[in-house]
Amino acid sequence: xxxxxxxxxxxxxxxxxxxxxxxxxxxxxxxxxxxxxxxxxxxxxxxxxxxxxxxxxxxxxxxxxxxxxxxxxxxxxxxxxxxxxxxxxxxxxxxxxxxxxxxxxxxxxxxxxxxxxxxxxxxxxxxxxxxxxxxxxxxxxxxxxxxxxxxxxxxxxxxxxxxxxxxxxxxxxxxxxxxxxxxxxxxxxxxxxxxxxxxxxxxxxxxxxxxxxxxxxxxxxx
Numbered sequence: 001x002x003x004x005x006x007x008x009x010x011x012x013x014x015x016x017x018x019x020x021x022x023x024x025x026x027x028x029x030x031x032x033x034x035x036x037x038x039x040x041x042x043x044x045x046x047x048x049x050x051x052x053x054x055x056x057x058x059x060x061x062x063x064x065x066x067x068x069x070x071x072x073x074x075x076x077x078x079x080x081x082x083x084x085x086x087x088x089x090x091x092x093x094x095x096x097x098x099x100x101x102x103x104x105x106x107x108x109x110x111x112x113x114x115x116x117x118x119x120x121x122x123x124x125x126x127x128x129x130x131x132x133x134x135x136x137x138x139x140x141x142x143x144x145x146x147x148x149x150x151x152x153x154x155x156x157x158x159x160x161x162x163x164x165x166x167x168x169x170x171x172x173x174x175x176x177x178x179x180x181x182x183x184x185x186x187x188x189x190x191x192x193x194x195x196x197x198x199x200x201x202x203x204x205x206x207x208x209x210x211x212x213x214x215x216x217x218x219x220x221x222x
Contacts, residue, residue, distance in 0.1 A: 011139040018135050021060035025132070026151050028053030033158040057131055070130035071195030082192035086201040089188070093181055093201075094208025100173065107212025114211035118203035125202050128152040129186055130195040141190050149182025181205070 012019055031049025035042050061069035095105050107114075128148045136144035156178050157171065185198035210217065 008140055008143055015138050017060075018138065021056060022132055022135050025053045025056045025060075028056065029127070029151070029155055030158060033155050034162050036159065037162045037164055060135070061131075069134075070126045071134045071189060072126075072130070074194045075196075076193075079192050079194040079196055082188060082194075082197040083200050086188055086197035087204050089184060090201040090204025091208055093184075094205045097177065097205075097209050100177075106208065110207075110211050111214060113213045113216050114207045116216050117206035117210040120216075121202035121206040122199045124152065125185065125195060125199045128155075128182070129189045129198045133186055133189055134195070145183060145186035145190060149179050149186055152182045153178040 028049040028051075032046045032053070035046035035049070038046070057069075065073065067073040098105060128151065132151060133144045133148035136147055153175055157175060160171075160174065185201055188197040188201060189195055
């Protein structure tokens with residue numbers, strides 16, 4: 001264990017630029033999450049955080065192609081094959097989540113939310129599994145998966161906690177389920193070598209979970 005910790009520490013010291021870029025982008029993301037529900041002028045902090053994150057990511061990937069920067073540059077048979085378990089994983093996670101909410105296993109009908117929610121989920125995967133996890137990959141595969149999942153969980157929790165009217169929500173379930181889902185999606189990213197499978201898994205999850213709603217939940221939209 002001590003040897004592993006020293007190895008990670010030494011890799012972190014060897015990649016200060018990656019740590020800096022990821023840390024600054026995360027700071028902007030959390031600033032956005034913490035103030036997106038606030039009235040003007042505090043809302044400007046959320047806008048500044050989002051704009052700052054975009055600028056940091058754009059600067060840090062200036063020498064890379066867009067697909068490579070977000071883990072979408074590989075379309076091999078291996079990647080395509082991993083899309084099948086990705087669909088199964090998204091479906092299973094969606095069903096299990098609906099079961100915990102004591103609703104039917106699948107939506108009774110499909111609404112426009114089935115188009116919007118997966119797009120939001122796909123963007124989250126490109127940021128957390130594509131950019132953050134990919135940027136930290138040189139430090140260690142397990143480290144990058146756990147780190148990206150932890151940050152994603154903090155983001156989701158902060159979005160809900162920042163609502164002007166607190167939701168009656170099982171926050172332990174939210175934290176645990178978001179973290180576990182992030183680990184599974186991150187593992188798909190590592191095993192397949194591409195962000196495409198986790199994007200598909202998250203999109204399927206959102207369709208199964210939210211596809212029958214009349215409006216997009218506030219924590220999904222933000």
